[in-house]
Amino acid sequence: MNNSSHLRTVHVTRYVTPLREGGSLPALVEADDDFLYVLKFRGAGQGVKALIAELIGGELARALGMRVPEIVYATIDPALSRTEPDEEIQDLLRASDTGLNLAVHYLSGAxxxxxxxxxxxxxxxxxxxxxxxxxxxxxxxxxxxxxxxxxxxxxxxxxxxxxxxxxxxxxxxxxxxxxxxxxxxxxxxxxxxxxxxxxxxxxxxxxxxxxxxxxxxxxxxxxxxxxxxxxxxxxxxxxxxxxxxxxxxxxxxxxxxxxxxxxxx
Structure with a gap:
């Protein structure tokens, strides 16, 4: 049984900037709760398996008392892909705006x-x-x-x-x-x-x-x-x-x- 009630869901309203680390192109985004998040896209190269590993690994670390930024589910406003000039990012947004993505609270200044x-x-x-x-x-x-x-x-x-x-x-x-x-x-x-x-x-x-x-x-x-x-x-x-x-x-x-x-x- 999916026990999803323990994580919040946020709605991504603004794409801020790509974080060009590795091949998955995570991004810094703003959500409807006015917080910044590092967004991991379901439409990226490694797909949902990377999101599964991120969630399980992060929450196991939290259970063991280690500090891990809050992990949330994230939905993407379809309008974001229509206003994004970069074609690669536009494709990634479009491939990820149906269903849930994963985001991690951004630790500003870390x-x-x-x-x-x-x-x-x-x-x-x-x-x-x-x-x-x-x-x-x-x-x-x-x-x-x-x-x-x-x-x-x-x-x-x-x-x-x-x-x-x-x-x-x-x-x-x-x-x-x-x-x-x-x-x-x-x-x-x-x-x-x-x-x-x-x-x-x-x-x-x-x-x-x-x-x-x-x-x-x-x-x-x-x-x-x-x-x-x-x-x-x-x-x-x-x-x-x-x-x-x-x-x-x-x-x-x-x-x-x-x-x-x-x-x-």
Whole structure:
């Protein structure tokens, strides 16, 4: 059952500027609540799967007590595409103005986390590394940290590259038990000295009920089924089972992260 009532829905009324990061062309927009958001388009190259990963990854991080900007559903005023002079952006708006998109509250004045300048204490670093191993987030490297400093606090953004098994059609069950070898490139791995402690703690937080609740936020319209699934509910259940299985076998990715850290230090 889709549990969408836990996220707000905003209506995008003004396209402010593109944020040319990667190939998906997210944008800074204004919504009908007068706030600015970073909009992730359903019509972008990676489609709704990136939105699913963004939502699940972000809300798992929030459940674990980490700072994540508010995530909302977003609809787009069809008039925006008619007044946009850039053809590429016009096409993206037109491809995304039916159905729900995803937007993240814009942290005005935030600066990008710099591992040379900013430090993260071992407990928080370990929690972030652990989460990224759980959701197979390949996009938290020194080159692209996807973390911001806002009001002197660390905020996590951009989880759209997580759960990457769903792009390739790999067997989710096999993938759920694999170590996360890309952890060797994680920007916070050198500080992540408390992974075993975190592994014990988070399992009392990420209960079956909590996982169901978070995955239940994914709208049916993003779960199009496809050849391997009969219904949106079955596809949603795939994400639930992936997370449950990966959580139950977390010692596999914890050991991989510890070995990768030992090789660094």
């Amino acid at each position: 600066i990008t986390f710099d591992p040379v300048v900013n430090t993260v204490e071992p407990y928080l670093a370990s929690k972030i590394v652990w989460l990224d191993c759980l959701i197979t987030n390949v996009d938290r490297t020194a080159r692209n940290t996807n973390m911001l400093i806002w009001h002197k606090e660390l905020w996590l953004i951009d989880h759209g590259a997580s759960l990457y098994f769903h792009h390739s059609g790999q067997n989710w069950e096999e993938h759920s038990r694999k170590p996360f070898t890309q952890v060797k490139d994680h920007v916070l791995l050198p500080q992540a000295s408390e992974l075993e402690k975190i592994d014990t703690e988070v399992k009392s937080i990420l209960t079956l009920e909590r996982i169901h609740s978070i995955v239940g936020l994914v709208p049916d319209i993003w779960l199009t089924g496809g050849s391997a699934f009969i219904s949106a509910d079955e596809e949603r259940d795939m994400y639930i089972q992936f997370l449950e299985t990966r959580l139950a076998s977390s010692e596999i990715f914890v050991k991989e992260a510890q070995h990768a850290r030992e090789a660094l230090i």
